[in-house]
Amino acid sequence: MDSSETIEDIKEKISKTEGLVSDQYELYYEGKSLDTRRGASLKDYNLNGGSTIFLMKSNIDILKVFTLEMDSSETIEDIKEKISKTEGLVSDQYELYYEGKSLDTRRGASLKDYNLNDGSTIFLVPRLMEIFVKEKC
Incomplete structure (x- = not known):
């Protein structure tokens, strides 16, 4: 990847290679969301070769409550x-x-x-x- 590439460019590449819809996940670096709306580049976030970006899918509703019938011996x-x-x-x-x-x-x-x-x-x-x-x- 080129340091001048935007976060949106990266999301587009990920979407193509992983088959994910870009609005169904967020990218994070050092605990901060990488914003696609500003046109920020990898360089703007000090990302370079060897940096690790985390992808978190946003299609899982973590606020949903559901009840399961369980036995205490179940794993x-x-x-x-x-x-x-x-x-x-x-x-x-x-x-x-x-x-x-x-x-x-x-x-x-x-x-x-x-x-x-x-x-x-x-x-x-x-x-x-x-x-x-x-x-x-």
Whole structure:
């Protein structure tokens, strides 16, 4: 990528290569949204070869509340499967949090292991996609 390219140019490239609609995601660098409306370039944000831009899809409604029937012996992976089936979300595109901590699916932990019980609120947070900026050769 050339440092004179605009953020909008980058979003257009991402849309073409990843099949995403540009208004369904935001780009972030160092925790700040990269604004497409100002015509800002990569140089304006001090982005260069080796910089990492994060893409966050905005099509997941994180304010939606839904109830799942669960048993305390069920695992976090079980919860994600139920969410995927009932809400149509792909399980690797979001993470689950309870009391500010990520609920790890790799350990096989159950609801009981996290002290989750009837009425507990779990937050579903979209995962960020990393995009690496390479300098044009």
